[in-house]
Amino acid sequence: MFKANIYVTLKKSIFDPQGKAAENSLVTLGFKNIRNTRIGKFIEIELDENDKNIAFEITKEMCEKLLVNFNIETYRFELEEI
């Protein structure tokens, strides 16, 4: 079995007001030397599949069909054997 760790993030060209608000708070807390704070999503999915290549293809398809909006987001993932 594999676990897919999927990271969905906003494309670099997309303004992230949420990230900006979090960054402003961090600066207020004294973390002065920070920049480009971006907030995304982390998704874990367990796949009942023993072939890593198939698990890879299934995860990719799930990202493309539902988990990612390609207008504004991009993604990457890792497969972890469990």
Next chain:
Amino acid sequence: MKFGVIIFPASNCAEDCYYVLSSLLNQNTKYLWHKSSEAIDTDVVILSGGFSFGDYLRCGAIARFSPVMERVIEFAGKGGLVIGICNGFQILTESGLLPGTLMKNTCLKFICSPQYLKVENNYSVFSKKYNSGDVINCPIAHNEGNYFADENTINKLEKNNQILFRYCDENGNVNDSTNPNGSVNNIAGIINIEGNVLGLMPHPERSSEKILLCDDGIKLFKSIIESYN
């Protein structure tokens, strides 16, 4: 004219749409359940506002895969009239019936407020009862209404007169200070290139009779009925 109003889990404006169409405009109106996979047998389909499927993952992303949406896509492909209001607009972009994405408001707040809109043109089946350039009052209530599309898409929307409504002030000024949510070019509502699918964030069904202080929205529904007759 026959109208169908789709109900997804957590749609919360379907009854308002139903009331405006059936009681105020005397139209033959029925609800369509999101699990229905029967062919659409109405002249118009409305995807109303709300928080379908709790807005989980992304607004409209889960509703887009409800069985009824396959039928709505088929219906729109044959030229059927489809309107997505607020969450309905988000579902239409997720389903690919309209371009772009509704992102989180740049102010990071849920905005529930009266809002002035500029009617960009009255060539559309959805806007013919207005005059081009009219300023109307139509409330907004959303957290994710910040319309975004890439530059190429925006240029096409502008060039093809697909932008029907823009956020403005009471004098019709369209600029950053009259933009409530950060939408590109103050976009509040667009149609597809064929002109039979409309998506808008403001709520015309909440501004359709004087008892609600404003009835500017009813002309949108009257436009459709007039086009049909």
